Amino acid sequence: MARMKFLVDAERCIECNACVTACKNENEIPWGINRRRVVTINDGKPGERSISVACMHCSDAPCMAVCPVDVFYETDEGVVLHSKDLCIGCGYCFYACPFGAPQFPQVGNFGSRGKMDKCTFCNGGPETDKSDAEFKKYGRNRLAEGKLPLCAEMCSTKALLAGDGDVVSDIYRERVVSRGFGSGAWGWGRAYPGQGA
Amino acid sequence: MTAISGCRRWVAQLAILALIALGTTFALEIFDPQNAQAQSSVRPPANATTNVTGGTVPGMSRSSESASEIWRAVRKGVKGTVSIPDKKAGILVQSEGDSWRAIRNGPITNWGAIGLAGMVSLLALFYLVRGKILVDHGMSGRTITRFADIERMAHWLLAVSFIILALTGLNIIYGKYFLLPILGKSAFAAISAGGKWLHNYVAFAFMAGLVIILVIWIKDNFPTKADFIWLAKGGGMFTRGVHPPANKFNAGQKILFWLVIWGGLGLSLTGIALLFPFQIDFPAGMEPVQQMQFATVWHAIIALVLTVVVIAHIYIGTMGMEGAFDAMGSGEVDENWAKEHHSIWAKEVSKSKSKPRRGRKTRAAPAE
Numbered sequence: 039m040a041r042m043k044f045l046v047d048a049e050r051c052i053e054c055n056a057c058v059t060a061c062k063n064e065n066e067i068p069w070g071i072n073r074r075r076v077v078t079i080n081d082g083k084p085g086e087r088s089i090s091v092a093c094m095h096c097s098d099a100p101c102m103a104v105c106p107v108d109v110f111y112e113t114d115e116g117v118v119l120h121s122k123d124l125c126i127g128c129g130y131c132f133y134a135c136p137f138g139a140p141q142f143p144q145v146g147n148f149g150s151r152g153k154m155d156k157c158t159f160c161n162g163g164p165e166t167d168k169s170d171a172e173f174k175k176y177g178r179n180r181l182a183e184g185k186l187p188l189c190a191e192m193c194s195t196k197a198l199l200a201g202d203g204d205v206v207s208d209i210y211r212e213r214v215v216s217r218g219f220g221s222g223a224w225g226w227g228r229a230y231p232g233q234g235a
Numbered sequence: 236m237t238a239i240s241g242c243r244r245w246v247a248q249l250a251i252l253a254l255i256a257l258g259t260t261f262a263l264e265i266f267d268p269q270n271a272q273a274q275s276s277v278r279p280p281a282n283a284t285t286n287v288t289g290g291t292v293p294g295m296s297r298s299s300e301s302a303s304e305i306w307r308a309v310r311k312g313v314k315g316t317v318s319i320p321d322k323k324a325g326i327l328v329q330s331e332g333d334s335w336r337a338i339r340n341g342p343i344t345n346w347g348a349i350g351l352a353g354m355v356s357l358l359a360l361f362y363l364v365r366g367k368i369l370v371d372h373g374m375s376g377r378t379i380t381r382f383a384d385i386e387r388m389a390h391w392l393l394a395v396s397f398i399i400l401a402l403t404g405l406n407i408i409y410g411k412y413f414l415l416p417i418l419g420k421s422a423f424a425a426i427s428a429g430g431k432w433l434h435n436y437v438a439f440a441f442m443a444g445l446v447i448i449l450v451i452w453i454k455d456n457f458p459t460k461a462d463f464i465w466l467a468k469g470g471g472m473f474t475r476g477v478h479p480p481a482n483k484f485n486a487g488q489k490i491l492f493w494l495v496i497w498g499g500l501g502l503s504l505t506g507i508a509l510l511f512p513f514q515i516d517f518p519a520g521m522e523p524v525q526q527m528q529f530a531t532v533w534h535a536i537i538a539l540v541l542t543v544v545v546i547a548h549i550y551i552g553t554m555g556m557e558g559a560f561d562a563m564g565s566g567e568v569d570e571n572w573a574k575e576h577h578s579i580w581a582k583e584v585s586k587s588k589s590k591p592r593r594g595r596k597t598r599a600a601p602a603e
């Protein structure tokens with residue numbers, strides 16, 4: 039079975055925020071919650087790069103490890119999902135998550151943040167696939183519809199890739215070969231500064 | 236006919252005009268030295284600053300430079316910019332989360348469990364070896380007042396809130412290992428959600444209790460010479476018939492008092508930070524999320540240490556020692572108990588017996 043993965047090619051991302059908008063619209067995400075965001079490093083300076091980031095659906099997910107009420111589960115395809123019915127809004131998943139993925143509807147009204155919300159890889163939640171209840175709580179279950187996450191489908195430069203990890207890394211490997219260097223390959227910028235391709 | 240031929244003439248005249256214009260321009264371009272210069276210099280002059288990006292063209296689909304320095308910095312938590320309102324989201328990778336997870340699920344969980352289990356087994360062992368500490372001279376039947384109403388009220392306010400906070404807090408760390416398998420996910424989640432609410436509100440009762448005991452007992456909790464002797468003799472707890480003199484509070488109780496005060500202060504401050512997440516910015520030079528991680532870790536460590544200590548306190552105040560519970564129960568302790576365990580204090584009280592004690596309503600104790 040495929041292991042679903044996200045990959046962002048920072049050499050391609052143009053910070054258009056289409057993925058963010060697509061996600062918000064497809065899943066009807068309320069104001070204040072961003073399942074996906076675009077972060078720009080060195081904004082306005084030479085060497086500027088942008089990266090679209092959401093839940094990465096980690097192996098050995100830190101959020102799952104720290105949740106005191108054990109709301110997370112991993113699907114056969116490696117997607118990390120959670121149950122909003124069980125969540126007590128303690129915020130621990132946010133403290134543990136390396137990518138700042140978990141979101142809360144309230145900032146904190148006496149420690150009450152509401153139910154945690156995060157990217158589901160467009161795969162809904164524990165409710166029946168494609169049901170109304172599932173859509174209201176978790177958004178569209180595109181995987182159940184045989185489609186991939188809309189953010190990546192919408193990406194005009196194909197910087198954001200989502201899908202079977204093997205296919206995603208094959209595509210990326212091709213790009214790396216054609217560029218002639220491992221984009222972000224560890225040590226290249228340090229060892230061969232300014233040599234370019 | 237005439238219209239057509241007229242039109243043709245028009246076109247021919249226009250064409251000639253255009254040719255002349257073109258020719259003139261061409262001639263001008265060839266012979267005007269100024270213009271010729273402009274054409275050949277699509278490149279900047281030699282003294283211009285070029286190559287500002289170091290050869291990189293951001294956004295090219297095939298980039299020309301490996302950016303590993305950037306990624307190394309990002310891995311170490313360098314913050315970028317975001318266009319969404321939540322500026323905290325500029326952090327791409329926060330590795331502190333991994334450390335937080337490791338500390339919480341590792342040492343805190345493990346050492347907490349060892350501490351709790353260790354204290355319970357120690358007390359069980361102590362009970363088996365030493366048994367209940369009895370009043371050596373037997374109960375006299377006469378009592379003296381040890382704690383006034385306000386003192387007992389403050390103690391129980393603190394005690395009851397602490398127990399509720401401790402149980403609901405322990406549930407957050409250990410519940411999923413012990414309660415969840417028994418109750419099932421839904422019931423456990425419901426209980427934990429209730430526990431969280433209770434924890435958040437009862438915290439204020441705890442803080443109130445903390446302030447009151449600080450005010451009413453601080454004067455009795457400064458160390459005295461007797462405390463060192465008391466400590467050197469192990470409080471007489473390990474030998475029958477040994478009763479080192481003590482004031483109103485013995486050294487053990489004083490240590491407990493200061494642990495509760497300082498620990499309680501730490502718990503209150505970190506607790507308030509957790510109660511209002513990301514709304515209080517401590518000037519600690521940390522990212523907001525790191526402050527929250529710091530607060531949860533401290534909160535858990537202090538709480539576990541205090542819980543372990545308080546278990547011993549509960550033991551000695553109830554099943555561990557004859558006559559001890561009365562002090563906080565009715566407030567009236569047996570005279571012999573007082574003479575054995577708090578001899579200095581007992582002497583002071585019996586001397587000033589006729590006068591009503593400070594802070595106490597005059598109410599005749601049964602023995603008077």
Ligand code: SF4
Pocket residue numbers: 092093094095096099100101102118131134135136137138139140156
């Ligand atoms: S929420 Fe964070 S820790 Fe959990 S799977 Fe997603 S990226 Fe990983």
Ligand code: SF4
Pocket residue numbers: 104105106107108109120124125126127128129130131132140154
């Ligand atoms: S906020 Fe919800 S999902 Fe996150 S750790 Fe707490 S209970 Fe689990």
